[in-house]
Amino acid sequence: MTLTQPSSPATAASAGATVELIDVVKEYSGQRALDEIGLRVAPGEFVALLGPSGCGKTTALRSLAGLESIDGGEIRIDGTNVAHVPTNKRDIGMVFQSYSLFPHMTSLENVEFGLRMRKVAADERRARALEALEMVGLGTFAQRFAHQLSGGQQQRVALARALVTRPRVLLLDEPLSALDAKVRVQLRDEIRRIQTDLGITTLFVTHDQEEALAVADRVAVMRAGVIEQIGTPEELYSAPATPFVANFVGLSNRVDAQLSGGEVSVYGSTLVALGTPLPDGPVTALVRPEDIVIDPSGTIDATVLTSSFLGSLRRTIVTTADGTSLSVQHDVGERVAPGDSIRLRLRGNAVSVAARE
Amino acid sequence: MSRGPSTAVRIGTEPSKIMRGVILTIVGVVFLLPLIAMLEFTFRQGFEGEHTLDHWTTLFSPDSARTYRSLFTGITNSFLLAAVTVGIVLVVLLPTMILVHLQFPKLRRVLEFICIIPITVPAIVLVVGLAPVYAIVVRVFGGSIWTLAFAYGITVLPYAYRSIQSNLDAVDVITLSEAARSLGAGWLNVLWRVLLPNLRRGILAASFISVAVVLGEFTIASLLNRVNLQTAMLQISQSDPFVAVICALLALVLAFILLLVIGRVGQPKSTKQAKRNRSDS
Numbered sequence: 001m002t003l004t005q006p007s008s009p010a011t012a013a014s015a016g017a018t019v020e021l022i023d024v025v026k027e028y029s030g031q032r033a034l035d036e037i038g039l040r041v042a043p044g045e046f047v048a049l050l051g052p053s054g055c056g057k058t059t060a061l062r063s064l065a066g067l068e069s070i071d072g073g074e075i076r077i078d079g080t081n082v083a084h085v086p087t088n089k090r091d092i093g094m095v096f097q098s099y100s101l102f103p104h105m106t107s108l109e110n111v112e113f114g115l116r117m118r119k120v121a122a123d124e125r126r127a128r129a130l131e132a133l134e135m136v137g138l139g140t141f142a143q144r145f146a147h148q149l150s151g152g153q154q155q156r157v158a159l160a161r162a163l164v165t166r167p168r169v170l171l172l173d174e175p176l177s178a179l180d181a182k183v184r185v186q187l188r189d190e191i192r193r194i195q196t197d198l199g200i201t202t203l204f205v206t207h208d209q210e211e212a213l214a215v216a217d218r219v220a221v222m223r224a225g226v227i228e229q230i231g232t233p234e235e236l237y238s239a240p241a242t243p244f245v246a247n248f249v250g251l252s253n254r255v256d257a258q259l260s261g262g263e264v265s266v267y268g269s270t271l272v273a274l275g276t277p278l279p280d281g282p283v284t285a286l287v288r289p290e291d292i293v294i295d296p297s298g299t300i301d302a303t304v305l306t307s308s309f310l311g312s313l314r315r316t317i318v319t320t321a322d323g324t325s326l327s328v329q330h331d332v333g334e335r336v337a338p339g340d341s342i343r344l345r346l347r348g349n350a351v352s353v354a355a356r357e
Numbered sequence: 358m359s360r361g362p363s364t365a366v367r368i369g370t371e372p373s374k375i376m377r378g379v380i381l382t383i384v385g386v387v388f389l390l391p392l393i394a395m396l397e398f399t400f401r402q403g404f405e406g407e408h409t410l411d412h413w414t415t416l417f418s419p420d421s422a423r424t425y426r427s428l429f430t431g432i433t434n435s436f437l438l439a440a441v442t443v444g445i446v447l448v449v450l451l452p453t454m455i456l457v458h459l460q461f462p463k464l465r466r467v468l469e470f471i472c473i474i475p476i477t478v479p480a481i482v483l484v485v486g487l488a489p490v491y492a493i494v495v496r497v498f499g500g501s502i503w504t505l506a507f508a509y510g511i512t513v514l515p516y517a518y519r520s521i522q523s524n525l526d527a528v529d530v531i532t533l534s535e536a537a538r539s540l541g542a543g544w545l546n547v548l549w550r551v552l553l554p555n556l557r558r559g560i561l562a563a564s565f566i567s568v569a570v571v572l573g574e575f576t577i578a579s580l581l582n583r584v585n586l587q588t589a590m591l592q593i594s595q596s597d598p599f600v601a602v603i604c605a606l607l608a609l610v611l612a613f614i615l616l617l618v619i620g621r622v623g624q625p626k627s628t629k630q631a632k633r634n635r636s637d638s
Contacts, residue, residue, distance in 0.1 A: 067535050087538040094539040100532045104554040113550075114540035158536075165541065 016044035016201035017078040017168035019064065025072035026059055026225075033059045035225035036073065044199040046192065047230075048212035050248065051222035057205045060222070061171050064203065066090050077168055088117070090169075093162030093200075097174040099154045101146035107133060107157045108142040114165040132164035133157070135194060152183040159191065163198065170195065172204040176211065188215055209249050213237065221245045239274040243354045246286040253292070253326045257285035257353065264353050267320075268299045272350040286352040289315065289329035294336070298345030302326065304336045318342065392609065399603045412599040425600060431589025432604075434502045438585060439571040441506035443564045446517045449510070451560065454518070455552060458525050459534060472518035475511050480576035483512070491581060502584070508577050513570045517563035524559025565615045572608055 019041040026034040033056045041047045049057040062068040064075055066087035075083045082090055093114075101110050111129035120128070133139050136156040146154055155175050162170060172191070176184045192215040195202050206212050212219045213233040220230040221244070229241040233249075240246035243254060257266040260280045264273040266287070273283075294316075302318035305325070309332065316328045316336055328344065336342060372380070400408035415421055422429060450472075457464045475483070487508055498504045530552060537551045553560070575587035586608060594601030 065535075065539055067538070086543075087535075088541045088543055091541075092539055094536070096532055096536060098529060098532050100529070100536040102533060102537070102551055102555070103528070113537070113542070117541035117546060161536075161540065171539075 016042075016199050018043055018076070019169055019201055019203070020076040021060065021064065021073065022076065023073040024060070024063060024070050024075060026056075026063055026068060027071050032225050034063065034070070037222075037226055039220060039227060039230070041201055041203065043201055046195055046202045046204065046215060046217045048204045048206055048216035048219045049222055050206055050209060050212040050219050051228075052248070053207060055222040056225040057207075057222045058173060059225075061173055061203055061205045064169070065092055065094055065171050091165075091167050092169045092171055093165065093167035094171040095155065095158045095162050095173065095175040097177055099146065099151065099158070099178070101149075101154055101157055101161075103146050106143050106145055107138065107149070107160075110146075110157055111161045111164050114161060118165060128164055129160075132160040135163070136160045136190070150183075151179050152187055155179065155187060156190075159194070163194070163200070168201065170200050170202040172202065174205055174207070177206070177208070184211070191215065213249065219249070221248055238352075240286060240352050241276050241354070243284055243286060246352060246354070251289055251327060252286040252352075253289065253324075255285045255287055255324060255326075256356075257283055257351075259283045259353055264351060266346060266351060269346045271346070271348070274350050274352045275354060278353060278355055282356055283353045284356050286354060287326075287346065289327040291347045291351070292326060292328045292344050293347050294328065294330055294334055294342055295345040296343055298343035300344040300346075302342055302344050304338050304340040304342060306338055307336050318344070320344075392606065395602050395606050399599055399606065401599070412603060416600050416603055425593065427584060428589045428593050428600070428604065431584050431586045434584055435572050435586035437503055438506050438509055438574075439568040441503045442509040442513055442567050442571050445506060445510035446513060446563055446567050447560065450514065450517055451521060451556075451563075454521050454525065455530070455548070455556075458530060469518070469522070472514045474514075476515040480512070480574075481580070483508070484577050484580040487577070487581070505578060505581065505583050505585070506571075508581075509567075509571050509574060512574065512577070513567040516566045516570060520562035520566060521556065521559040524556050524562075528555045530555070562619045565619045569612045569615045572612060 019039075021037055021039040023036045023038060024034050025032065025036055035056075037056070037060060039047070039060075049060060051057045059068060063070050066082070066085060070083055073083070074081045077090070101107070102113065105113070108126070108129050111132050112125050115125040115128060130139065130142060133142055136159055138153060138156050138160070141149065141153065141157075146157075149157065155178075158175070175191075176188055179187065188211055191204075204212070204216060213236070216233065218230055219233055219236055220227045221236065222228065223244055229236060229245045231239075236245060236249045240249060240252070243252070246252035246254075255266055257264045258281070259273055259278055262273055262277075263270050264283065264285055265271075266285045271285075275286075300320055302320045305317045305319060307314060307316040312332070314330055314332050314334065316330065318326050318328060320326060326344070371377075397408075399412050400410065402409055402411065416425065454468065457468050491504070491508075494504050494507060533551050533555065534547045537547045542550065572586060574585065575591070578585040579588045579591070586604070590601045590604050590608075593604070
């Protein structure tokens with residue numbers, strides 16, 4: 001939308017940019033926080049960087065923002081290397097983990113700040129800032145100060161402030177982690193809605209796998225400064241490339257298995273092997289709890305250790321005859337008690353495998 | 358502020374209203390007694406005479422400017438020194454502290470150590486070291502009184518440092534400046550529009566306490582043969598103890614007012630500013 005159409009949504013159509021990290025290296029006193037990381041985000045795409053603390057996901061985001069200098073590689077926005085462009089010239093919008101509203105300004109003044117820096121005329125500045133506040137549902141809170149807003153509202157204002165300048169890239173650094181569970185889900189869905197409306201390229205850092213899977217087009221799972229696997233939430237969940245990914249994205253049982261010719265034998269069943277191709281031999285099969293069913297005609301003998309009610313389902317921990325501990329997810333109706341002997345069967349015809357660690 | 362019965366019994370909570378009143382009264386009496394005695398002294402005629410306002414009227418009469426010239430020089434000098442010292446704090450210490458806080462966090466301990474040192478060095482020792490330095494200072498800047506502010510800039514360091522640092526610690530300056538930069542602000546804008554408004558309290562407190570320290574400084578000025586309020590008062594007291602006490606009293610009152618102002622700016626600004634901003638729009 002152009003400036004001459006004041007009736008159009010102020011923040012609409014900030015056509016997204018392509019963002020590329022190419023072999024980016026960042027070192028902290030000899031330790032590599034980013035180890036030749038590579039990532040390409042398509043225009044308008046929503047990519048989540050997921051990983052445990054210290055995996056480098058926040059460093060990657062801050063490098064992209066220019067808040068950390070990098071020690072090697074390139075950062076490209078729309079094909080231009082911005083690795084040496086200062087933060088304030090990168091045309092990005094960012095929402096931080098900690099509340100970052102300027103405490104001496106009202107919500108409206110906060111949202112106006114970026115426009116003021118871009119020397120937008122007062123009238124237009126005000127109109128656009130109000131529109132951005134309305135976009136996040138806080139039109140009536142324009143005159144409030146940060147300390148008069150709840151945590152969720154503060155992050156909404158921060159989102160409006162980041163988007164009002166129509167940046168090329170939106171960077172979200174765990175913006176929800178300080179909020180309570182209910183607000184978190186609400187705001188998460190709202191961020192996704194606004195992002196889709198605006199079509200802005202977005203990178204979202206989180207350590208919460210559920211959050212990442214729920215909102216992102218693609219999720220990059222990071223570990224020790226590299227991207228371990230990147231893919232759609234479905235790909236990551238159904239075909240994790242490594243035990244680390246399998247464990248981080250959902251819950252997986254690790255079972256010793258034998259691989260030969262693309263097929264893997266687990267507990268007497270022969271299944272198609274998913275994941276990165278491996279040489280034949282002993283491997284670890286990654287079996288989802290929902291892919292194990294309780295079946296009296298099954299082939300796996302097991303003893304129930306504990307069983308917990310999780311609302312819509314029940315999760316039971318068992319030990320098999322060979323001493324492996326398995327987590328089984330099943331219907332609430334199937335009641336089992338600790339000490340019970342049950343039989344299990346693997347469901348499905350494929351399973352992810354990974355090299356033994 | 359009474360907080361309800363559940364917190365009242367907890368050890369370490371603030372004392373009750375009555376207790377606070379008692380403490381305040383005792384402390385108040387301890388501090389006020391000498392002041393009242395000084396005030397009473399300034400009304401006396403001789404040591405046994407009646408009480409009049411004579412000493413006050415002489416001090417503020419038109420021809421006193423000549424009689425107490427050194428006193429008025431001392432007062433002017435002290436205010437000039439206070440202004441230059443505050444300038445040094447704002448131009449040298451404040452930017453250094455912000456820079457260290459944002460860019461060189463590893464130097465924080467070093468800076469703190471350096472800034473606290475002057476409090477451990479007696480003024481007399483400081484002067485011994487400063488004397489040869491001032492030989493050079495006088496050669497470079499001349500012998501005007503304001504050059505003494507270089508020394509005062511050092512003596513106020515511990516107080517100014519603490520005031521500013523506590524404000525820096527209370528505000529998440531790092532996130533705020535990163536947010537401002539991500540929104541397109543250059544460093545000057547970050548400093549002017551984001552950091553300074555949020556460090557206002559610390560800056561004001563540092564300034565006022567610097568003024569208070571400078572107005573009360575005697576040793577360095579005396580030993581370096583400069584005239585300021587305190588040295589002038591000593592000089593006057595040898596010929597006219599009453600006027601010296603009046604000046605001491607006024608200086609104390611001024612210092613009290615400054616400290617009260619520090620206390621005021623130290624309070625949360627929320628309601629006042631919220632009101633002001635609402636009426637603006």
